[in-house]
Amino acid sequence: MRRLxxxxxxxxxxxxxxxxxxxxxxxxxxxxxxxxxxxxxxxxCSPPDTHPQLTAKAPADLGLIGAPMPVIDPEWWTAYRDPQLDRIVADALAGSPTLDAALARVRQAEAVLARRDADLAPSITADGNAQVARLSGRYTIPPPFAGSVRFLGTAQANLSWNLDLFGRQRAAIAGARASAAAAALDVEAARLMLAGAVVSTYAEVARAERIAEIARATIATRERAVRLVTVRVENRLASQLDVQAATTLLAQARVALTRAQAARVLAANALAQLAGRGADYPAGIGPTRLTAPTTLPLPAAIPADLLARRADIAAATARVEAAAAGRQVARRAFYPDVNLIALAGLQAVGIGNFFNPEAATAGAGAALHLPIFDGGRLRADLAEATAAVDLAIADYNGVVVGAVRDAADALATIQATEREAAAQGAVVRGFAETNRLNAVRIAAGLDSRLTGIDTDIRLLDAQLAQATLGIDALAARARLVQALGGGFDPARTPAATALPARTTQP
Incomplete structure (x- = not known):
């Protein structure tokens, strides 16, 4: 603010x-x-006629159809019907450092918005100064004060008000509001990502448990086989080769169990990190009870409404708005800045004169700041702000392209997993029947244990693959829900951080 x-x-x-x-x-x-x-x-001082070079992608550019978005419960993870999963998700949403950081950024953005909004209001300040000084005897001060030591005092109230005739401050407010909206939307996106990460990690716990269950059952079966072969060797009905084959199969199953147990520990530790908890948290994670989420949506194609139903896309849109507002701030910096100013106070030499009515001073007027020549700084600022708009649009396009791919990949994974699971079931049944027939032949003395070792190994691998496919199907449903926005509703965006209208170019 300048004073005349x-x-x-x-x-x-x-x-x-x-x-x-x-x-x-x-x-x-x-x-x-x-x-x-x-x-x-x-x-x-007119700004140059520069414009952003990029444009935001539309649904038609992404091959999206007009199908409606399926209804998704914001607490979609409850569809897995596992109370323990619900508890862990709640713990993560309440105590995750990642979410805490996102919320802190919201408070920071709201403070910036309040600061920008305050710039439009009048500013009133008070200044005071008191000192004892020797006044020059060879300057403008007349006798009897010249050359003497006197008390100098000032007390002054100041008023300054930026009229914002060309809307520079209003553009800054619009940009701050868009940034605050983006921060709030980032929180929604972080909640979805956090819940999705918990569900995916919890599915890894379930995967490890199912593999361990299969391994334990296989170990029990193969331990019985080892005992049977040992008895047959004692009765001279089998050789040490049969014992070695049965022992090898048992060792393979034990390795699978050890790996599954280690995988569960690691997944439980990851859940503790997501929940923002310590080393004691995994001990409270019991057996999983995930069931197929029949209530989660499975659209036949990616709906066009996808772009309006993802918080990260809405946040990217808000950042484009913020960058556009920043460009308007840079453009309007070329125009005059007019401030109303006023002052009232006391000025005196000598402490006795300070309280004399004649010591009163007051003034009012206007201050004008008009850029004439700045070596190209304003043009460079405008070029930078215009490039920032292009960067924000490029980021937006990257987010929407990624969102479409996420949805397409999730749909393809679900469909492929269902087909593969059906085929894998046939593989397991085939190896199980072959293994049963081999056991009959071995028990009848028609074959040795060596004959069935390959089938036993393949059966265990097929069973483990089948269990993995089941978990993959559950995790793919979670990824699809995330890709479809996780039930995000733009209408629930808080009014304080609602998206601003597009800033028009003057």
Whole structure:
């Protein structure tokens, strides 16, 4: 904020010149010259006609159809009907450092918005100064104060108000509001990502448990086989080769169990991290009870409404709005900045004079700041702000392209997993029947244990693959829900951080 020099000597000089006829004969010409100079200055300070080079992608550019978005419960993870999963998700949403950081960024953005909004309001300040000083005897101060030690005091109240005639401050407010909206939307996106990460990690716990269950059952079966082969060797009905084959199969199953147990520990530790908890948290994670989420949507195609149903896309949109508003701030910096100013206070030499009514001082007026020549700084700022808009649009396009791919991949994974699971079931049944027939032949003495070792190994691998496919199907449903926005509703966006209208170019 700038204040005009309103000293009375300057005014007296102007009046004296008028009385002598110096200024009176040129007054008309002087006014015309001043107006022409102002218009010339405004023309010289007009912003260059630059525009962003990129455009945001539309649903038609992404191959999306007009199918409606399926209804998704915001607490979609409850469809797995596992109370323990619900508890862990709640713990994560309440105590995750990642979510805490996102919420802190919201508070920070709201503080910036409040600061920008305050710039439009009048500013009132008070200043005071008191000191004892020796006044120069060879300067402008007249006797008897010259050369003496005196008390100097000032007390002054100041008023300053930026009129924002060209909307620079309003554009800054719009940008801050869009940034606050983006931060709030980031929280929604972080909640969805956090819930999705918990569900995916919990599915890994379930995967490890199912593999361990299969391994334990296989171990029990193969331990019985080892005992049977040992008895047959004692009765000279089998050889040590049969014992070695049965022992190898048992060791393979034990390795699978060890790996599954280690995988469960690691997945439980990951859940503790997602929940923002410590090393004691995994001990409270019991057996999983995930069931197929029959209530979760499975659309036949990716709906066009996808772009409006993802919080991360809405946040990217808000950042484009913020960048556009920042560009308007840079454009309007070329125009004059007009401030209303006023002051009132006391100024005196000598402590006794400080409380004299004659020590009162006051003034009011306007301050004008008009950029004339700055070496290209304003043009560079505008070019930077325009590039920031292009960058925000590029980021938006990247988010929407990624969102479409996420949805397409999730749909393809679900369909492929269902087909593969059906085929894998046939593989398991085939190996199980082959293994049963081999056991009959071995028990009848028609074959040795070596004959069935390959089938036993393949059966265990097929059973483990079948269990993995089942978990993959559950996890794929979770990824699809995330890709479809997880039940995000733009209408629930808080009013304080609602998306601003598009900033128009002057």
């Amino acid at each position: 020099n309103m000293s009375r000597p300057a005014i007296r000089i102007g009046r004296a010149a008028g009385r002598k006829g110096i200024g009176a004969g040129r007054s008309k010409f002087g006014v015309s010259s001043s107006i022409g100079a102002a218009l010339l200055a405004l023309a010289a």
